[in-house]
Amino acid sequence: DGGITQSPKYLFRKEGQNVTLSCEQNLNHDAMYWYRQDPGQGLRLIYYSQIVNDFQKGDIAEGYSVSREKKESFPLTVTSAQKNPTAFYLCASSLTKYNEQFFGPGTRLTVL
Amino acid sequence: GENVEQHPSTLSVQEGDSAVIKCTYSDSASNYFPWYKQELGKRPQLIIDIRSNVGEKKDQRIAVTLNKTAKHFSLHITETQPEDSAVYFCAASKGGTYKYIFGTGTRLKVLA
Numbered sequence: 001d002g003g004i005t006q007s008p009k010y011l012f013r014k015e016g017q018n019v020t021l022s023c024e025q026n027l028n029h030d031a032m033y034w035y036r037q038d039p040g041q042g043l044r045l046i047y048y049s050q051i052v053n054d055f056q057k058g059d060i061a062e063g064y065s066v067s068r069e070k071k072e073s074f075p076l077t078v079t080s081a082q083k084n085p086t087a088f089y090l091c092a093s094s095l096t097k098y099n100e101q102f103f104g105p106g107t108r109l110t111v112l
Numbered sequence: 113g114e115n116v117e118q119h120p121s122t123l124s125v126q127e128g129d130s131a132v133i134k135c136t137y138s139d140s141a142s143n144y145f146p147w148y149k150q151e152l153g154k155r156p157q158l159i160i161d162i163r164s165n166v167g168e169k170k171d172q173r174i175a176v177t178l179n180k181t182a183k184h185f186s187l188h189i190t191e192t193q194p195e196d197s198a199v200y201f202c203a204a205s206k207g208g209t210y211k212y213i214f215g216t217g218t219r220l221k222v223l224a
Contacts, residue, residue, distance in 0.1 A: 031210060033210065040121075041217075043214045045210075090155065100158055103148075
C-alpha cells in the first residue's frame with residue numbers, strides 16, 4: 001500500500017473557501033491522477049499529469065485546479081467555484097500513462 | 113460517450129460460494145481491463161487485470177474473463193471468504209491513454 005500518500009485524511013471547509021489536497025508519491029512514477037468518488041458512483045477523473053510541468057483536464061475539471069512542479073507531488077485545489085465539493089478524493093499514480101494505476105488512501109472533504 | 117456498466121450493484125453470497133460480477137463496455141477500442149477492490153474508507157487496490165489479447169486470467173481464487181465480441185468482462189471469485197467483502201470496481205481503458213472508465217461498483221457481502 002505504501003508509496004502514495006494523501007493528506008489530510010479528513011478535511012472540513014466552509015463554503016466560499018478554497019482548499020488544497022496533498023498527494024505525494026515516492027515510486028518514481030511519471031503519471032499522476034486525481035479522481036472524485038461519490039456514493040454509489042464510480043471514480044471520475046478530475047485532472048491528470050503525464051509528466052512534470054504538464055497536466056490535462058479530465059471529465060470533471062470545473063472548479064478544480066492542479067500543479068505539477070515536482071515529480072513527486074500533485075496537489076489539487078478545490079475552489080469556491082466547485083458547486084458540490086463534498087466527496088472522497090483519490091489520488092493515483094502510474095509508472096507511465098501506459099501502466100496500471102495505484103491509489104492513495106484518499107481525502108474525505110466535507111463542505112459545511 | 114464511453115461507458116462501463118457494472119452489475120449487480122450489490123451481491124450477497126454464503127461463505128464458500130462463488131461470486132460473479134459482470135461489466136460491459138461501450139468503446140470497442142478498449143484493450144485493458146483492471147479490477148479494483150475497495151474496503152470501506154480505504155483506497156482501491158488492483159486485484160487483477162486483463163488485456164485484450166487474452167480471454168482469461170487467474171490468480172488463486174480470482175479470475176477474470178473477457179469476451180471482446182460481446183464487449184463484456186467478468187470477475188469470478190471462488191471459495192469466498194468474509195475478507196472478500198468489499199466494493200469491487202471494474203474499469204476499461206484504451207492502450208496508450210491515461211483514461212480509465214470505471215463502473216459504478218458492486219458491493220459484495222460474504223455471509224459467514
